[in-house]
Amino acid sequence: MMPMGLGEIAEAVRGRLVCAPQGPRAAGATATSAVSDSRQVREGSVFVAIAGERVDGHDFVAGAARDGAVAAIVDHRVDAPLAQIVVDDTVAALGLLAAHNIARRRAEPDPFTIVGVTGSVGKTTTKDMLAALLGSLGGTVAPVGSFNNEIGLPLTALRVGARTRFLVAEMGANHVGEIAGLTRIAPPDLAVVLKVGTAHLGEFGSVERIVQAKSEIVRGLLPGGAAILNADDPNVASMAPIAPGDVLWFGMHDERALSGGVSARDVAVDGDDRPTFTLVGPDGAEQPVTLGIRGAHNVMNALAAAGVAMRLGMDAAAVASVLGSLRRISPHRMAVSEVRRGDASFTLIDDSFNANPDSMRAGLDGLRQWGAASGARPYRVAVLGAMLELGPDEDALHRAVGAYALDCGVDAIVAVGSPADAHVDALAGAIAQGARQALAGRDGSAASVDLVHDTGQADAVVARLAREHAGAVVLLKGSHVSGLSALAERWAADAADEPTR
Incomplete structure (x- = not known):
């Protein structure tokens, strides 16, 4: 964060500075960071108190004072020995403070570039690739995990300081207008649109509304800013006319990417599901690439990230080196x-x-490829949870996932529901139903299908299958509400990272 006095912060967030104590944290103090989690407070922090569904940040203002905060942004005065900036809405104030921080950084003489990333899938992985690539060119700030909403993006933007060269801004949306708001906080110089899919279809109501929402990142580009667009997705390609500057295409099939864009040919995966391909740059130069991370679907994410890096002056050999070392x-x-x-x-x-x-299909494709190049045929288990916000076709989409798992040669499907959420439980049932219906039409298939109603039952089924089948490979895939990430954390206590090869 650019150093700021409390008066400057109050003006930026349109708040009222009150309750300033005497001493080292008086109104003349300087803030050097901003956090919304009181556990992250350090000397010089501004603590933004946000009232959530379970926890109200205002309850932790006194603790933030003890830990070295110089001020708190609050929506009402709190009994605490700390300068407070009172605003109507602390989330809105967080966004205003982040926008002010970005404006301060842009006023510095050294170059500074914001790269915005959106899409229905692949945002976070592409962000991670960009962080690695741009980090080799200069000081880079990127979100931790998937900080891509009205709270996460401002917190990331507030990590930008005077020496930051690049900000990678992941931008997600659950409704029309959300990305537009994020671009007002961090207007991008380069905007990447990966794919328009059916994620959040239930929230948006139609694919056309999803296109409208994702296109806001292109409309939010700074004057003359460049759009990096997926030529293989017609919904993404339709955004080209609204770009205020250049359009750089990436893809594997469309002629716009194959001629003058960033493309890949000779795509394959090794026995550990790591993709290899030939990267073809805008000038036609070719470079072999082996990704350090897994999944053939990540080739498209790599092309998007490579397009940004090459646009910013990185050569193809350096791109290949960084993407190969990113594990x-x-x-x-x-x-x-x-x-x-x-x-x-x-x-x-x-x-x-x-x-x-x-x-889901990408994850199952990865499970199918595991061991394929070496000729090995491991016992494959797909542990699958519900997908949310898919609209009126959600049952059919879940049944299709169950059927697709069988198409991928999965030996066992474990559909995981919830004892506390009948809707989630029903969606898991649809996965199992789709798999069983597909199984009924296939003579000789020995695949098993289990429907369980919590992660403890899933744990027991997987343990049994692993005992019965040495060398089993297990895929965990589901929305956060399915609890599968918690199951992964439980297993982490008994896990060892795969050695780097």
């Missing part, structure tokens, strides 16, 4: 470990951060 990305995204549960052991592919139909 760790945000948690619960195709993370591989070896798990031992008593006398059972298995390889875990943890892709449990979230799920929608596109990412």
